[in-house]
Amino acid sequence: MSDGYADDLWRDFPKTAIEFEKHFATEEDCQRYWIKARWADTPVCARCKSAHVWPVREGRWFECADCRHQTSLTSGTPLEKTRKPLKMWFRAVFEISSRRNGISAKELQRILGLGSYETAWAWLHKLRAALVRPHREPLAKHVEVDEAFVGDKQGKQLVLVATETDGRVRMSHAENNDAETVKRFAAAEIAPDASVTTDGHRGYSAK
Numbered sequence: 001m002s003d004g005y006a007d008d009l010w011r012d013f014p015k016t017a018i019e020f021e022k023h024f025a026t027e028e029d030c031q032r033y034w035i036k037a038r039w040a041d042t043p044v045c046a047r048c049k050s051a052h053v054w055p056v057r058e059g060r061w062f063e064c065a066d067c068r069h070q071t072s073l074t075s076g077t078p079l080e081k082t083r084k085p086l087k088m089w090f091r092a093v094f095e096i097s098s099r100r101n102g103i104s105a106k107e108l109q110r111i112l113g114l115g116s117y118e119t120a121w122a123w124l125h126k127l128r129a130a131l132v133r134p135h136r137e138p139l140a141k142h143v144e145v146d147e148a149f150v151g152d153k154q155g156k157q158l159v160l161v162a163t164e165t166d167g168r169v170r171m172s173h174a175e176n177n178d179a180e181t182v183k184r185f186a187a188a189e190i191a192p193d194a195s196v197t198t199d200g201h202r203g204y205s206a207k
């Protein structure tokens, strides 16, 4: 599972309970979302890579018209072999991601009605490891990185500032403004595929 995959799964994931109910009302909604995130809307056969496929087994698998191979929506992911609906997994992702202080296996078991504590614990671990990204999404698209000094007569401190075109801003206190420091700041706050500009006197490359 590539990082890009997890990013796509996360990007449009509902942030509120209302959104969740709206976007994931049915299992088909969840399957559609999953296919969009994983295959950019065009699922391909796991064996021959043909995009000539159709859904089978209530949409949990798709069959290839060219080689007849059947691919599970979740094959090759941490949800491989699950018999539970995607909606249940998405609900778990939502519960984990929407709580600042996290969620215990016991709470998750209660919310989802899972049969055992052990199952809930296993779900938490799978999802934490593989699907759930940090709460802060990195800045994306066009980002400008600048330096600023803040402080008063007692002393000024260097601050690195990253500003996204649509307005989100990240700041970080920095000891200095050498290339390595700027690079570390950018890596923490900016998506790798964003285009980054600086105030010009110092080169910065995202790659």
Ligand SMILES: [Zn+2]
Pocket: 045, 046, 047, 048, 049, 050, 064, 065, 066, 067, 068, 069
């Ligand atoms: Zn095939």
